[in-house]
Amino acid sequence: KMRLSVASLFRASRQLNNVVNGKWTTTHYTIKDRSKDPRWAEVDMTRVADEYDVVIVGGGPGGLSAAIRLRQLAEAAGKECRVCVVEKAAELGAHTLSGAVIETRALDELFPNWSELGAPVHQKVTAESIAILTEKGRIPVPIVPGVPLANHGNYIVRLGHLVKWLGEKAEEAGVEIYPGYAGAEVLYNEDGSVKGIATNDVGIAKDGSPKDSFERGMELHAKCTIFAEGCRGHLSKQVMNKFDLKEHEMSYGIGIKELWQIDPAKHRPGYIEHTMGWPLTSTQYGGSFLYHIESDGLPLVSIGFVNALDYTNPYMNPYQEFQKYKTHPSIAKQLVGGKRLGYGARALNEGGYQTVPKLSFPGGCLIGCAAGLLNVAKLKGTHNAMKSGMVAAETIFPDLEANTTVTPSGYQPALDQTYVMKELKACRNIRPSFNSSLGLYGALAYSGLFYVIGRGKEPWTLQHGKPDNEKLLPKESCQPIDYPKPDGKLTFDLLTSVSLTGTNHEENQPAHLTLKDDSVPVDINLAKYDGPEARFCPAGVYEFVPSESGSGQRLQINAQNCIHCKTCDIKDPTQNINWVSPQGGEGPKYNGM
Amino acid sequence: VGMRVLVGVKRVVDYAVKVRVRPDKTGVITEGVQHSMNPFDEIALEEAVKLKEKKSATEVVAFSMGGPKCQEVLRTALAKGADKAIHVEIPDADASKLEPLHVARALRKIIENDKFDAVFLGKQAIDDDANQTGSLLAGMLDWPQALYASKVEPDGKSLKVTREIDGGLDTIKVTLPAILSADLRLNEPRYATLPNIMKAKKKPLEKKTAKDLGIDLTPQTKVVEVSEPPVRQAGGFVDDVPTLIAKLKEKGFIKA
Numbered sequence: 001k002m003r004l005s006v007a008s009l010f011r012a013s014r015q016l017n018n019v020v021n022g023k024w025t026t027t028h029y030t031i032k033d034r035s036k037d038p039r040w041a042e043v044d045m046t047r048v049a050d051e052y053d054v055v056i057v058g059g060g061p062g063g064l065s066a067a068i069r070l071r072q073l074a075e076a077a078g079k080e081c082r083v084c085v086v087e088k089a090a091e092l093g094a095h096t097l098s099g100a101v102i103e104t105r106a107l108d109e110l111f112p113n114w115s116e117l118g119a120p121v122h123q124k125v126t127a128e129s130i131a132i133l134t135e136k137g138r139i140p141v142p143i144v145p146g147v148p149l150a151n152h153g154n155y156i157v158r159l160g161h162l163v164k165w166l167g168e169k170a171e172e173a174g175v176e177i178y179p180g181y182a183g184a185e186v187l188y189n190e191d192g193s194v195k196g197i198a199t200n201d202v203g204i205a206k207d208g209s210p211k212d213s214f215e216r217g218m219e220l221h222a223k224c225t226i227f228a229e230g231c232r233g234h235l236s237k238q239v240m241n242k243f244d245l246k247e248h249e250m251s252y253g254i255g256i257k258e259l260w261q262i263d264p265a266k267h268r269p270g271y272i273e274h275t276m277g278w279p280l281t282s283t284q285y286g287g288s289f290l291y292h293i294e295s296d297g298l299p300l301v302s303i304g305f306v307n308a309l310d311y312t313n314p315y316m317n318p319y320q321e322f323q324k325y326k327t328h329p330s331i332a333k334q335l336v337g338g339k340r341l342g343y344g345a346r347a348l349n350e351g352g353y354q355t356v357p358k359l360s361f362p363g364g365c366l367i368g369c370a371a372g373l374l375n376v377a378k379l380k381g382t383h384n385a386m387k388s389g390m391v392a393a394e395t396i397f398p399d400l401e402a403n404t405t406v407t408p409s410g411y412q413p414a415l416d417q418t419y420v421m422k423e424l425k426a427c428r429n430i431r432p433s434f435n436s437s438l439g440l441y442g443a444l445a446y447s448g449l450f451y452v453i454g455r456g457k458e459p460w461t462l463q464h465g466k467p468d469n470e471k472l473l474p475k476e477s478c479q480p481i482d483y484p485k486p487d488g489k490l491t492f493d494l495l496t497s498v499s500l501t502g503t504n505h506e507e508n509q510p511a512h513l514t515l516k517d518d519s520v521p522v523d524i525n526l527a528k529y530d531g532p533e534a535r536f537c538p539a540g541v542y543e544f545v546p547s548e549s550g551s552g553q554r555l556q557i558n559a560q561n562c563i564h565c566k567t568c569d570i571k572d573p574t575q576n577i578n579w580v581s582p583q584g585g586e587g588p589k590y591n592g593m
Numbered sequence: 594v595g596m597r598v599l600v601g602v603k604r605v606v607d608y609a610v611k612v613r614v615r616p617d618k619t620g621v622i623t624e625g626v627q628h629s630m631n632p633f634d635e636i637a638l639e640e641a642v643k644l645k646e647k648k649s650a651t652e653v654v655a656f657s658m659g660g661p662k663c664q665e666v667l668r669t670a671l672a673k674g675a676d677k678a679i680h681v682e683i684p685d686a687d688a689s690k691l692e693p694l695h696v697a698r699a700l701r702k703i704i705e706n707d708k709f710d711a712v713f714l715g716k717q718a719i720d721d722d723a724n725q726t727g728s729l730l731a732g733m734l735d736w737p738q739a740l741y742a743s744k745v746e747p748d749g750k751s752l753k754v755t756r757e758i759d760g761g762l763d764t765i766k767v768t769l770p771a772i773l774s775a776d777l778r779l780n781e782p783r784y785a786t787l788p789n790i791m792k793a794k795k796k797p798l799e800k801k802t803a804k805d806l807g808i809d810l811t812p813q814t815k816v817v818e819v820s821e822p823p824v825r826q827a828g829g830f831v832d833d834v835p836t837l838i839a840k841l842k843e844k845g846f847i848k849a
Contacts, residue, residue, distance in 0.1 A: 202784040504609040
């Protein structure tokens with residue numbers, strides 16, 4: 001194991017290259033401490049600070065609902081309440097990616113007249129189907145009341161647009177929203193409670209040294225900090241460890257999605273379908289969604305594939321599984337003659353009820369997908385995120401009177417009384433019921449008996465077992481999977497897809513995909529698992545390339561491609577990859593995804 | 594010395610976005626698509642703010658003309674060091690018909706009422722690649738112009754400007770007042786820090802309309818059609834040099 005001194009990094013830095021001695025080298029300050037780095041000795045590291053009542057990290061449906069609710073309460077009580085939302089995307093909605101078919105129950109509560117106010121929620125579900133796909137065929141699954149994927153009365157939305165609209169309402173309500181600034185660091189009071197967050201520094205070069213344009217981030221102090229970063233938020237990960245909030249490891253899936261404009265003759269606005277089975281094997285959890293939505297007069301289809309991340313075969317390539325699924329006759333016929341407009345991916349929670357951590361801690365709380373509140377059986381998280389944001393706001397607001405740090409201890413008990421936890425509890429055994437050797441068929445049998453009929457009242461709770469990253473088997477026990485080549489009409493190569501996300505990051509900054517140990521990618525990931533990161537990343541960030549030092553291969557991290565999905569942070573076998581926020585305003589530029 | 598600099602900043606579709614042509618072929622889709630400050634304008638602004646920091650300029654005023662959302666770009670300009678902002682607002686529906694000539698007219702009117710020593714612009718906007726506003730304005734005002742600047746040095750009542758041209762670099766001296774357009778290598782713009790974004794809310798932002806300025810916005814040009822570039826045909830491979838030569842002769846690139 002080679003030890004890199006700062007001096008050798010400095011020498012190599014003249015090439016502004018992350019590769020030192022033929023090995024990828026992490027230069028981010030979260031791994032290479034700046035306080036010991038001579039290049040930073042003369043740099044003024046003081047930060048400007050501002051005080052708020054509540055700071056919310058993440059401008060998604062959950063964060064914005066919490067912000068709006070706080071301001072609604074303040075307005076009704078005639079009280080001052082400074083609420084701030086920071087969002088790493090350049091604009092609200094640019095990092096939002098979801099199917100999505102939503103239940104409007106939370107929106108109904110937040111804005112009963114949302115339709116008059118012009119919320120972009122128009123497309124009611126008009127017809128639905130669930131099927132198990134075989135290579136060429138399709139076995140319909142009856143949709144009886146109680147089937148978790150029954151969607152009568154729900155709406156198909158372009159969630160990014162709804163988030164944008166919520167942002168406008170939040171600003172009207174007096175919330176200060178700062179897109180383009182990432183929460184980069186959690187700040188603590190002397191007593192260990194959360195004091196707030198600091199936003200990202202800017203102007204650090206690829207080699208970790210300060211550029212002329214270096215500027216410190218800003219500190220946002222709050223009586224209470226709400227973490228609404230979505231699934232596997234990086235600051236949420238830190239506070240969960242700091243305050244020991246987890247009882248069970250969370251479990252995840254990766255959702256990959258495309259937006260298509262299809263032949264108007266084939267368009268059935270309001271038609272939705274979900275499938276399981278092909279191309280996944282019967283013991284691999286996952287499935288598809290396909291929603292026909294009319295948007296601004298255009299015949300659009302939101303199509304996507306969820307692939308559970310507890311997969312065992314390191315040769316699994318979720319992106320390729322999705323491309324393959326599109327070739328199924330019943331799917332291809334809908335897309336043929338259409339045009340692909342968008343692409344993106346995001347990790348999502350599958351753990352459900354069993355893996356929801358303790359939600360409050362001194363100075364803050366977790367809401368939405370950061371708290372693991374997505375209902376994977378229904379494939380819905382938006383209503384839970386919004387409701388949890390509102391409940392958090394309602395329990396925090398009264399405590400803001402006192403001029404001290406607030407510990408929202410009433411939040412989780414209050415949330416337990418709502419539909420959020422009740423529905424998660426009822427569905428809790430559906431996902432784990434898949435994990436027997438009966439796979440899909442075991443799950444269908446279990447769900448049919450205990451959920452559709454039994455309404456989730458069975459007294460036992462199935463567990464998920466080991467964390468997702470530990471379930472990967474060594475390459476010797478597994479077979480590589482042969483994926484078909486893209487045809488450029490229905491299926492596409494990865495890099496063309498990535499270009500549709502509009503993602504970009506300033507090149508001259510340390511890679512935000514950090515490695516705790518730079519030797520692990522070659523010594524473990526490649527040697528034992530044949531480099532699974534090159535297959536699970538939906539943006540082509542990770543590649544193994546010939547090493548400049550002559551022998552073998554090294555890892556190459558194309559950080560600019562990153563679409564902030566967090567899959568690598570979840571699935572790296574030894575948890576060596578730690579995703580941290582890059583500079584704010586970077587990453588994907590999704591439009592209504 | 595102590596120039597007052599007017600900096601034009603345009604709100605354009607963000608450079609990283611993949612644009613799509615409208616179904617009716619009248620332009621590209623801009624609704625819901627991310628926008629930001631034209632990158633060359635960021636460079637122009639940075640140069641003006643640098644001059645202020647070196648005490649060669651006393652005031653930097655940011656200017657933008659377009660729909661209501663131009664304010665976002667002006668706020669960013671204020672956060673990056675501009676002292677004041679002027680927004681010539683026109684209805685969203687008319688924004689796509691705005692031409693460099695109209696912008697030049699607006700700038701001229703503003704300058705007629707308010708003495709400026711220099712106008713800094715980006716060399717071109719990344720949405721229309723027009724590269725016209727600076728030159729049109731110079732003609733209207735009869736001011737010297739220094740375009741595609743890659744280095745700017747104040748020199749008494751003049752500016753010494755190194756310009757990037759096809760053949761290399763060209764250094765000229767222009768007496769103030771003058772027009773300057775910024776090229777890529779002029780500087781690396783600073784970031785808009787969060788504290789500055791917050792302070793920018795308190796800096797003055799003045800709104801005017803075309804009517805206030807008394808300018809004519811009649812379009813001089815009409816867009817007939819916008820279409821996507823033709824799909825690139827796949828190339829072919831040849832096995833050896835003789836075959837390559839034969840193919841080149843076949844296609845008429847070299848004489849048979």
